[in-house]
Amino acid sequence: MQVLTELFEKNQNWVKNITDKDPQFFTQLAKDQKPEYLWVGCSDSRVPPSQIANFLPGEVFVHRNIANLVVHTDLNCLSVLQYAVEVLQVKHVVVCGHYGCGGVKAALGDHQYGLIDNWLRNIKDVHRRYATEMENLEEDAKFRLLCEKNVIEQVTNVCNTTIVQNVWKSGKELTVHGLIYDIEDGILKDLGVNATGLEQIESTHKMA
Ligand code: CO
Numbered sequence: 001m002q003v004l005t006e007l008f009e010k011n012q013n014w015v016k017n018i019t020d021k022d023p024q025f026f027t028q029l030a031k032d033q034k035p036e037y038l039w040v041g042c043s044d045s046r047v048p049p050s051q052i053a054n055f056l057p058g059e060v061f062v063h064r065n066i067a068n069l070v071v072h073t074d075l076n077c078l079s080v081l082q083y084a085v086e087v088l089q090v091k092h093v094v095v096c097g098h099y100g101c102g103g104v105k106a107a108l109g110d111h112q113y114g115l116i117d118n119w120l121r122n123i124k125d126v127h128r129r130y131a132t133e134m135e136n137l138e139e140d141a142k143f144r145l146l147c148e149k150n151v152i153e154q155v156t157n158v159c160n161t162t163i164v165q166n167v168w169k170s171g172k173e174l175t176v177h178g179l180i181y182d183i184e185d186g187i188l189k190d191l192g193v194n195a196t197g198l199e200q201i202e203s204t205h206k207m208a
Contacts, residue, residue, distance in 0.1 A: 035061045038084035040077070040154065041096045042068045042103065046183045049096065053188065061088060067103030067150060068095055069122050070157040082163045091173060093158055096188070097151035098181040104147050126153045151178045152193050159195045160205040168198045 018025050037060045039049045049055060049062055063080040070077055084090045097104075106113060107123035123146070127134070130149050134142050155178040158164055167174045178193040198206065 029058045033058050033061075033088065035059055035084075035088060036091045037061065038063070038081065038088075038090045038093045039096060040064070040068055040070060040094065040158070042066065042098055042101055044098065044101065044183075047096070047098045047181055052096075052181060052186070061090060066116065066119060067101055067107070067123055068097050068154060069119070069150075070095065070154045070161075071122055072157060072161070078161065078163065081158065081161065085163060085167050085174060089172070091175065093164070093174065093176045094179055095151055095154045095158060095177065096179045096181055097147050097154075098183055099144050099147050100183045101147050101150075104150055105143060108143060108146060123150055126150050129153070148180055148191055151180055151191055154178070155191075155193050155195060159201055162207050165198060165201065165207055168196075 015026075035058060037055075039053075039060050039062045041047055041049050041062065041064045043064045043066050049060055049064075050057075053060070061080070061084045063077055065074075065077065070081075072078075081093070085093070103120060104123055106116075107120040107127060113120070126149055127146055130146070134145055137145060155176050158176050164174065164176065174196070176195040178191040179188055180191055181188050195201075
């Protein structure tokens with residue numbers, strides 16, 4: 001059996017670094033969490049939200065899956081969203097995608113990968129929606145644009161949930177953001193698709 005020695009050593013060093021600066025850090029944090037952000041990101045090991053945006057423990061509630069999808073039948077993602085906005089009352093929902101996303105790349109091709117094809121199908125649907133806009137692009141430009149469009153679609157999916165619509169109806173402040181991260185230089189970019197209220201939802205998806 002391989003023991004995870006390195007992992008435990010790293011953990012002890014990390015705890016020491018934090019408690020050297022603030023001996024009460026963990027005792028305080030254990031009492032409560034009040035994160036301002038829900039972050040929906042990709043599972044890719046190169047896009048860890050806490051490092052990218054320099055969050056401390058307690059500052060961000062996180063949901064990650066392959067290609068940062070918000071699927072309207074995904075009880076896991078919806079439960080995270082509901083808990084974050086209703087109980088924790090986060091002020092921002094951030095959907096963060098990234099260039100070079102393996103899930104998006106796979107969805108652009110026709111190779112079968114097994115079970116995951118059903119998950120990637122959601123990205124193929126995004127591709128189909130923007131097919132005309134993308135058809136004349138070079139492969140790399142198409143790949144980058146689909147990574148962006150995928151984020152924009154997931155922002156729409158977040159906004160279309162009754163969960164977010166109900167928060168807006170109650171008059172509470174909540175902004176849904178679409179960001180993209182570049183794994184080649186570490187830079188995070190705002191895609192400019194921020195949503196702050198019911199007027200930004202298409203009438204077909206508005207719920208009474
Ligand atoms: Co990815």
